[in-house]
Amino acid sequence: MAENRKLANEELNRISPEEYKQVRKLPIVVVLDNVRSLNNIGSVFRTSDALGVEQIYLCGISGTPPHREIHKTALGAEDSVPWQYFESTIDAIKHLEQQEYKIVSLEQTEKSISLTDYAPTFDRKYALVFGNEVKGVDQAVVNLSHECLEIPQFGTKHSFNISVTAAIVLWDFFSKVKP
Amino acid sequence: MAENRKLANEELNRISPEEYKQVRKLPIVVVLDNVRSLNNIGSVFRTSDALGVEQIYLCGISGTPPHREIHKTALGAEDSVPWQYFESTIDAIKHLEQQEYKIVSLEQTEKSISLTDYAPTFDRKYALVFGNEVKGVDQAVVNLSHECLEIPQFGTKHSFNISVTAAIVLWDFFSKVKP
Numbered sequence: 001m002a003e004n005r006k007l008a009n010e011e012l013n014r015i016s017p018e019e020y021k022q023v024r025k026l027p028i029v030v031v032l033d034n035v036r037s038l039n040n041i042g043s044v045f046r047t048s049d050a051l052g053v054e055q056i057y058l059c060g061i062s063g064t065p066p067h068r069e070i071h072k073t074a075l076g077a078e079d080s081v082p083w084q085y086f087e088s089t090i091d092a093i094k095h096l097e098q099q100e101y102k103i104v105s106l107e108q109t110e111k112s113i114s115l116t117d118y119a120p121t122f123d124r125k126y127a128l129v130f131g132n133e134v135k136g137v138d139q140a141v142v143n144l145s146h147e148c149l150e151i152p153q154f155g156t157k158h159s160f161n162i163s164v165t166a167a168i169v170l171w172d173f174f175s176k177v178k179p
Numbered sequence: 180m181a182e183n184r185k186l187a188n189e190e191l192n193r194i195s196p197e198e199y200k201q202v203r204k205l206p207i208v209v210v211l212d213n214v215r216s217l218n219n220i221g222s223v224f225r226t227s228d229a230l231g232v233e234q235i236y237l238c239g240i241s242g243t244p245p246h247r248e249i250h251k252t253a254l255g256a257e258d259s260v261p262w263q264y265f266e267s268t269i270d271a272i273k274h275l276e277q278q279e280y281k282i283v284s285l286e287q288t289e290k291s292i293s294l295t296d297y298a299p300t301f302d303r304k305y306a307l308v309f310g311n312e313v314k315g316v317d318q319a320v321v322n323l324s325h326e327c328l329e330i331p332q333f334g335t336k337h338s339f340n341i342s343v344t345a346a347i348v349l350w351d352f353f354s355k356v357k358p
Contacts, residue, residue, distance in 0.1 A: 004321055007287045020335050047343055049334035073340065080335045108186045116354055142183055151350075155228035156199050156259045160346075161252065164226055167343040168350040171330075175295055175351065 017080040025054040026174060027125040029096060033089040033141055034060035034132045035162060042073030043163035044130070049077035051174045056081055057096075057127075059089040073163075093127070093144050101127040105145040106165055107137040112148035115172055122177040128169060130162050196259040204233040205353060206304040208275060212268040212320055213239035213311040214341060221252030222342035223309070228256035230353045235260055236275075236306075238268040252342075272306070272323050280306040284324040285344055286316040291327040294351055301356040307348060309341050 015023070030053055035041055041063055048056055058064050064085050065071070065078035086092035093103055102124055120126060129145065131137030142148060151160060151168055160168070194202070209232055214220055220242055227235055237243050243264050244250070244257035265271035272282055281303055299305060308324065310316030321327060330339060330347055339347070 004288045004290045004324070004327060006315065006318055006321060007289065012287060015333075015335055017335055023333055043340060043343060046336060046340065049336055050330075050332040050339060052333045075336060075338075077334065077336055108191060109183045110186065111183045116357065136185065139185055142185060145183070148183060151229075153229040154194075154202055154231045155256065156194055156196055157225060157228055157254060157256055159254075160229060161222060161225065161342075163340075163343060164222060164346040167339075167346045171347040171350065172354065178295065 020049070020080040023052055025052045027122065028053050028170070028173060029055045029057055029101060029127045030166065031057045031089065031092055031127050031129040032059060032062045033129055033137050035062045035130065036133055038063045038067055038069035039073045040133070040161070040163045042070040042078065044166045045070070045074035045077040045081055047163070047167045047170055048081045051170050053081060053170065056083040057086055057092045058083055059086045059092050089138065089141050090144065093129070093141060096127040101125045102147070103127050103129065103145045104147050104149055105129040105137045105142050106150070106169060107131065107142055107148045108150045109142060109148045112150040114152050115149050115169065116152055118149055120173050120176055126173070130166055133162060199228070199259040202231055204231045206301065207232050207349070207352060208234045208236060208280060208306045209345065210236045210268065210271055210306050210308040211238060211241045212308055212316050214241045214309065215312050217242045217246055217248035218252045219312070219340070219342045221249040221257065223345045224249065224253035224256040224260055226342070226346045226349055227260045230349050232260060232349065235262040236265055236271045237262055238265045238271050268317065268320050269323065272308070272320060275306040280304045281326070282306050282308065282324045284308040284316045284321050284327050285329070285348060286310060286321055286327045287329045288321060288327045291329040293331050294328050294348060295331055297328055299352050299355055305352070309345055312341060
């Protein structure tokens with residue numbers, strides 16, 4: 001495949017944070033339940049910016065912008081994606097439930113559904129909850145969730161980094177609904 | 180959703196590196212073209228382990244296991260997924276082409292296809308090439324590729340971290356073919 005020129009940065013149709021506000025969004029709020037790593041939080045901002053996530057809720061010990069370590073992986077996406085901070089993830093979930101979001105936690109549970117089989121219907125709004133790097137999503141938050149989703153895994157580890165989990169799940173939702 | 184108990188680690192059906200060798204793999208070789216960050220390399224190992232990638236080719240300046248920084252994000256997946264080192268990415272590509280792999284580079288080019296529209300056919304084998312954090316896939320490698328793929332992006336940044344790109348693309352291939 002000769003003659004397949006790489007595009008320069010200025011050819012990529014990047015938009016400004018102001019323009020970003022006008023773009024049609026995925027009806028998804030990302031909820032971070034006590035995520036410790038600021039690099040992970042920054043990476044979730046960057047992925048959310050690229051795929052047009054509506055908002056990020058940062059809960060508990062999750063750090064908030066502005067922060068040098070978040071900026072390192074978010075590279076400015078922390079200025080385009082709106083976010084809110086909640087001291088308690090439970091409060092964040094209840095707030096979203098009142099607004100009729102479907103609460104979906106990413107967690108391996110007795111009743112979790114494989115992401116492969118999951119068919120999001122975009123006549124409704126989703127809150128996707130990602131948990132702490134070690135403890136995962138808190139059991140109390142799982143209990144308040146309408147559904148739990150897991151990414152099928154076949155290897156020796158059975159756990160993904162949270163920035164990788166968020167990327168896979170957000171891409172999967174995006175590609176199933178193509179807004 | 181009450182009574183949805185989180186699973187303990189020992190309930191996750193994790194397999195040993197020995198058992199991993201016997202598992203049916205995705206017919207995919209991941210090629211890392213001069214990837215600088217050892218954390219990114221480790222993360223690609225972890226994702227490849229989980230989704231059953233056949234092999235990883237580490238090329239040019241890409242670091243190789245064993246390495247403390249790779250281990251930090253691979254968490255042992257560097258022992259389960261087979262890998263080879265090539266000084267030149269071009270040599271790696273030619274080697275794969277001789278074995279009839281379809282060479283697909285992740286790069287935004289004049290002719291790149293959106294991942295959303297891409298339909299891998301699993302009667303053949305794929306080499307997926309991911310490039311350097313700053314420079315992307317080398318133009319000479321792009322020229323030798325059968326196709327280029329890009330992840331559609333709508334935000335202010337238009338670039339993903341390489342570990343996130345690999346996760347999205349590997350998941351997309353996996354979910355389109357369900358081995």
